[in-house]
Every structure is written in structure tokens, then in C-alpha cells.
Amino acid sequence: MTAHFNQVHKKYPIIIGISGASASGKSLLANTIVNELGSTQVVVISEDSYYKDHSNIPYEARTTINYDHPDAIDHDLLYRHLLLLQQGKSVEVPVYNHALHIRQKETKHIGQHAVIVLEGILLFIQQSLREMMDIRIFMETSLDICLIRRLKRDVKERDRSMDSVLQQYEDTVRPMYMQFIDPSKHFAHLIVPMGGNNRIAIDMIQAKIRELLTDGHERTPSQPGALTSS
Incomplete structure (x- = not known):
């Protein structure tokens, strides 16, 4: 797929980072990987x-x-x-309530898995986090499409009004995308157009994951680059 994909070798767990704009298809790609490779792995x-x-x-x-x-x-x-998971330990991941903007009292127990898929808008900002990721993927989706998806999601799932979603988008979502998120795609090994519906990219990513699971060798460091798949 890319020069980096040909060089990545690592013992478990393999860590994959998926970033991009809000509602760009990050969760869709992450869940597709889980569904097709299996939640046990x-x-x-x-x-x-x-x-x-x-x-x-x-x-x-x-x-x-x-x-x-x-x-x-x-x-x-x-x-x-992530350090604890790399050491073979378990962690208690916070559960966040988007409607109330607080963490819940309960946590989610995460144990050992062969592959950890991280997804989020700001994953590539912090260098220490970036360096833990074996594969960094940036979902490049039209901001108009992202806004439509965000409107539907936040109104239906997060009990938001349409006006509040649009106001937040204008005040912070779009400006922060331009300031932080879009520039961070420079750190991606793979830029995926068409969001989470890019079947060719999904198949290539999963093929590389299967190769790493079979290989199991140590990772060979390499430099990231703004490479694309279509």
C-alpha cells in the first residue's frame, strides 16, 4: 500500500490510529475492522x-x-x-456522556487484544501518542458531508438542537479543524478519501493488519508521509 506499510513489523498489540474531521467516517472504519477481523482480536x-x-x-x-x-x-x-496495554495489563477507560459533558461513574474494562484501533479528531496532535501508532490513517471527507452527518448524529443521539449544533460548528468545530486537525494529516501514513465507505482502502488496511498478525516481528521505524489511497 505504502512504503510505511511494507516496513511496519511489531509484536502485539498493533496500534492503529484513525483521525479526521468529526463525522468523517472514523468510527465506521474502526467498527468495520472489528466486524471483519473479530472482536476477540x-x-x-x-x-x-x-x-x-x-x-x-x-x-x-x-x-x-x-x-x-x-x-x-x-x-x-x-x-x-496505551503503555499499560502494551505491557500486557488491563485498563479502565472512562465513559463520557456527550449530552451532559461529563464522565460517567462507570468505566469500560479493556483487556488484552492483538489490535488496538484508536479513533478521534485530535489523535495526531501529540507526538508521544503518534509515535505509539504503527499505522496512522487520516479520513479525508468533504466538510459539507461531515456537517450533515454531525447534525443528524447530534440531534438524534446527543439530544442537541439543530441551532446549537450549527452554532458550535461555526464557533469551534470548523475553526479547530482548520487550525489543528487538517494540518495533522501531514503525520498520516495513509490518507483515505471518501471516508469510511472506501472499500478499496478498507481491504488494503485489513490485509496489512492480517499480515502483521501473522508476522509478529518487531517494528522497523519509518518516516510518515502524506500518502493517499483511492
Whole structure:
């Protein structure tokens, strides 16, 4: 697929990072990998789970926070959890409530899997996280399509009004995409157009994962590049 894909070799767990705009198809790709390779081998960890907890402030104040800025996410905790998983240990991943903008009391237990798929809008911002990922994938989807998907999702699943979703998109979502997310695709090994519906890219990614699962050797470091698949 790419020069990097031909060089990646690593013992378990293989860590795959999927980034891109909100509603660009990250979760669709991640879940497709799980469904086709099997949940016993693959686990998905969402960056959203690591939004910082703001239960100590009123709800009205929580709604004004810029959730598309890197400071909104506890990347240090995510990094520590990945280190523990690499060491063969289990972790308790936070459960985040998007409607209330707080972490739930319960957590999600994550044990050992051969493949860890990370998905989130800001995964490639922090160098320490990037360096843990064997394969970094950026979902490149039209922002108009992303907005339509986000509207449908947030109104239906997160109990949001259409006006509030559009206002947030104008105030923070699009500006933060232009400032942080779009530039981060420079760190991707693979840029996938057409979002999570790009069957050719999905097949190529899964073929590489199967190769790594069969191989099991140590990774050979390589430099990322803005490479595409269509």
C-alpha cells in the first residue's frame, strides 16, 4: 500500500490510529475492522472517552467549552493507558456522556487484544501518542458531508438542537479543524478519501493488519508521509 506499510513489523498489540474531521467516517472504519477481523482480536478505543471531566462546574458553563481544542482531551491519560496495554495489563477507560459533558461513574474494562484501533479528531496532535501508532490513517471527507452527518448524529443521539449544533460548528468545530486537525494529516501514513465507505482502502488496511498478525516481528521505524489511497 505504502512504503510505511511494507516496513511496519511489531509484536502485539498493533496500534492503529484513525483521525479526521468529526463525522468523517472514523468510527465506521474502526467498527468495520472489528466486524471483519473479530472482536476477540480487535478493540476500539475512542479519543472521546478521554474528554476531561467537568462535572465540578454548572451545565451551562460546560456548554461553552471548546471541545474541539486539544486542551479539552486528557491525552496524557490515554498515553498511560496505551503503555499499560502494551505491557500486557488491563485498563479502565472512562465513559463520557456527550449530552451532559461529563464522565460517567462507570468505566469500560479493556483487556488484552492483538489490535488496538484508536479513533478521534485530535489523535495526531501529540507526538508521544503518534509515535505509539504503527499505522496512522487520516479520513479525508468533504466538510459539507461531515456537517450533515454531525447534525443528524447530534440531534438524534446527543439530544442537541439543530441551532446549537450549527452554532458550535461555526464557533469551534470548523475553526479547530482548520487550525489543528487538517494540518495533522501531514503525520498520516495513509490518507483515505471518501471516508469510511472506501472499500478499496478498507481491504488494503485489513490485509496489512492480517499480515502483521501473522508476522509478529518487531517494528522497523519509518518516516510518515502524506500518502493517499483511492
